[in-house]
Amino acid sequence: MxxxxxxxxxxxxxxxxxxxxxxxxxxxxxxxxxxxxxxxxxxxxxxxxxxxxxxxxxxxxxxxxxxxxxxxxxxxxxxxxxxxxxxxxxxxxxxxxxxxxxxxxxxxxxxxxxxxxxxxxxxxxxxxxxxxxxxxxxxxxxxxxxxxxxxxxxxxxxxxxxxxxxxxxxxxxxxxxxxxxxxxxxxxxxxxxxxxxxxxxxxxxxxxxxxxxxxxxxxxxxxxxxxxxxxxxxxxxxxxxxxxxxxxxxxxxxxxxxxxxxxxxxxxxxxxxxxxxxxxxxxxxAFLTGMAGAKISKSAGKFPVVADLVTAGIDPLAFRWLCLMAKYRSELKFDLEIIGAAANSLSRVCQLLADLSFATKQQNDSEWVAEYRDRFRDALNDDLNTAQALSVVIEMVRRAHGDVEGHPDRDPRIWNTLRSFERVIGVPLEKLSDDLRVDAGPNIVSGGGVNTPMKLSGNAEAQVESSSPKGRFQGDPSKQTADAWAYALALERHRLREIKKFKEADAIRKDLFDGGYIVEDISEAPRFRLKRR
RNA sequence: GGCGGCGUACCCAAGUGGUAAGGGAGAGGUCUGCAAAACCUCGAUGCGUCGGUUCGAAUCCGACCGCCGCCUCCA
Known part of the structure; x- marks a missing residue:
């Protein structure tokens, strides 16, 4: 080491x-x-x-x-x-x-x-x-x-x-x-x-x-x-x-x-x-540089600030993510396209995490994670090579997610390691992914962003759900109300789809989108995923 | 003029002697009522140019081209 x-x-x-x-x-x-x-x-x-x-x-x-x-x-x-x-x-x-x-x-x-x-x-x-x-x-x-x-x-x-x-x-x-x-x-x-x-x-x-x-x-x-x-x-x-x-x-x-x-x-x-x-x-x-590779400086007069990111609809944390994508001793170019790419990258990682079953957070990490833990530390200890460290994080998340969606030997148990990574990179991935995921109200069965209608509660997702803690429903009450509304609509849409009323179902999907929610149908099972936009 | 840095695919960016990480965008495929997501696959025989050293170089040396920083305040 x-x-x-x-x-x-x-x-x-x-x-x-x-x-x-x-x-x-x-x-x-x-x-x-x-x-x-x-x-x-x-x-x-x-x-x-x-x-x-x-x-x-x-x-x-x-x-x-x-x-x-x-x-x-x-x-x-x-x-x-x-x-x-x-x-x-x-x-x-x-x-x-x-x-x-x-x-x-x-x-x-x-x-x-x-x-x-x-x-x-x-x-x-x-x-x-x-x-x-x-x-x-x-x-x-x-x-x-x-x-x-x-x-x-x-x-x-x-x-x-x-x-x-x-x-x-x-x-x-x-x-x-x-x-x-x-x-x-x-x-x-x-x-x-x-x-x-x-x-x-x-x-x-x-x-x-x-x-x-x-x-x-x-x-x-x-x-x-x-x-x-x-x-x-x-x-x-x-x-x-x-x-x-x-x-x-x-x-x-x-x-x-x-x-x-x-x-x-x-x-x-x-x-x-x-x-x-x-x-x-x-x-x-080293410096952040502008379009022509020229240094961004105060004396140059015009320079982007954090508030400009917010105005552009970009999560400031995406800027942190961008900083980590390069080594601190290298100049890093910056413009709207580049920060946008970083924002996409961060948001995709968070969406993958939102898809990982909530209950797996409770478990010990899987053995395969150890390799990533070592690679992360080595990258970090090599003159703070955050670019490599970040690639390790992304690879680990992708692998865990791929296991869930694609392979029978699903093994998404990475949360303890992920938290230790988060403490170093300073981007709260778990919180960001939690914010994305819609949990239905306490009376409705849902599963880690993959919502399962009640009548399908015989599958594995719903079984996992019965043991989840109540703490996850704490938070912004107005958000919960909105989520309950969205969930009810999504459930209604799910039923319409089952009786092949696609036109009506599509209308609901649009309403949800306009209301700030995205509903996605999952192919492998009669389930859907609801998330905040 | 002096000192220093950089030039890697469409874009951002690791790698600094052993045969090109990762991300974004893009293309094809699987799946799907549609859409989305996800997953799989494909993207530089080449790392500014030209020489040299070496069994072997993006990585070392030299020359050249281009860009930038500092020597004024600046992270």
Whole structure:
């Protein structure tokens, strides 16, 4: 059995995950800057983070997950000039920065929920948490921690104070642990000096702000040892990862675009402050790309968001399914046709599951399932190869279903394994398939979406039914009422068909369709299947 | 200019030295009053092009073509 392996940007090879203090894994993810809705490219990153966390947990580790929320300090230009992103939106919308941040945080959480992305709990007001703990933490709640880190950086000789702010001295941060370790690109190779304006206070154009001073029109300001001002963007990640997870963390994630600047700067800040290695494994996800393979980005102006999926009538979970169909390190193309294909794929799998007899969920898994369990884990542990893992899931479901419909040796007992897969891929297949299936009211016999009229109750489907638990009828009462209506009609249609009144039967089928139900006649037996559209 | 990535069937996408996963769409078949669903079968002798290494390459090397990203904010 393979151990969990992941590509480490620091070494550029796929390595076995060996956390510093097993079974704990400390995991810091760069989170959203809350000034606009997160687009689907952003959401792909969070699906990746969530799936990675689930996969690591699947391997028996206990993950301490911290995600930051940037609600101050992220400039529209990284040269510490420009405008604070949150304040820009605040001015545009006539709101306070806090209102803007709160609004988009709520939206971010709602979008994550639609994709079944589990976020860490909101940070508790703790100072130095011990042991490391999971947290969703806001930059503005952690300014004192940032100031403390900046003080350490200065004390160790890597920061200097000027009238316009406190800067990190990249020239001092040289050698094998210096700048360029992640990006493998020396500062000399970069042309920032020629292309960017920079403050005359900086010793080097590559120096970046730790704390910004004397920007009186900036709305968010804090007192500091150097005067009133606000933190630079990169410092929040250094400060919060250290505060919640310790000086050396196991995994740090982010988009590919963060490699050259943001993460490079984080390493410099964190290691110069603490004197210890910052991160064991850096992991970076590739982009979602648009029609011409071009990156979807906020600055491009127009970008799809979760709400657009809903508008298009696509279950947001289909987007998660799509993300899983590719490897996180590969660019993934996105347009309406592609997400539609993913939605079809997901919906077919769920329909197959809806057809599997309900009662089989109660049983132990069949022996043949073991092979799929191994293949699933191996795929997952091979640098999070979700594309292969998903194909294993689909093959298993198909086989179980094929056994039911086509073969005498039917054996659909896969539910325990399926649930363990679900916990990793984060798509609630069982729930989705339950939602599809129509269960008739308690007084009517039905069977796992394959409804069997009462007078045929001598067959195997109905026998299984007598032992089913009552719990399945809990849920939305209005839905149950509608289902009872649909079931009565379907039953009526079934009787009409038996006396060959096909015209009337077809009319009922159309009524049902218009009412949101699909009725299908099953060939092998005088039965029918009723499901929600 | 520097650094990096990609190019696999109609579309999306795994595979990175041993003879092309999976999904979507499509075609044929079985079944069926019809429809739908399901099941079966068929879809790249070939993985941008041209060379090279090798018993053997989509996978390694070289050249070329095309697309994209980063070095400005960005997942």
């Amino acid at each position: 393979k151990p969990f392996q992941i590509f480490n940007t620091l070494t550029r090879i796929v390595e076995e995950l060996r956390p510093g203090h097993p079974p704990d894994v400390t995991f810091y993810s760069c989170g959203p800057t809350v000034y606009l809705p997160q687009h689907l490219g952003n959401m792909r990153a969070y699906v990746f983070v969530d799936t990675l966390r689930r996969a690591i947990e699947f391997n028996g580790f206990r993950v301490r997950h911290v995600m930051n929320i940037t609600d101050v300090g992220h400039m529209t230009s990284d040269e510490d000039a420009g405008e604070d992103k949150i304040e820009k939106t605040a001015r545009a919308e006539g709101k306070s920065p806090l209102e803007v941040a709160n609004f988009y945080i709520a939206q971010f959480k709602a979008d994550c929920a639609k994709l079944n992305i589990e976020l860490p709990p909101d940070a508790a007001p703790l100072d130095e948490p011990h042991p490391p703990q999971s947290a969703l933490c806001r930059a503005t709640d952690n300014v004192p921690a940032m100031i403390a880190v900046i003080e350490q950086i200065i004390a160790h000789g890597y920061g200097y104070v000027t009238p316009s702010g406190v800067y990190f001295d990249v020239e001092k941060w040289r050698g094998p642990r210096g700048m360029g370790r992640l990006s493998r690109q020396s500062l000399d190779e970069q042309h920032a000096a020629q292309r960017l304006e920079h403050s005359a206070d900086k010793h080097s154009p590559h120096d970046f702000a730790l704390w910004v001073l004397n920007q009186p029109h900036h709305m968010m300001q804090w007192e500091s040892p150097w005067g009133r001002g606000y933190p630079g963007w990169h410092i929040e990640c250094s400060a919060m990862s250290m505060k919640y997870l310790g000086e050396t963390i196991d995994i740090h994630s982010g988009g590919l675009d963060h490699i050259p600047v943001h993460h490079e700067n984080e390493i410099a800040q964190s290691e110069s402050a603490s004197g210890h290695p910052f991160v064991r494994y850096f992991v970076h996800n």
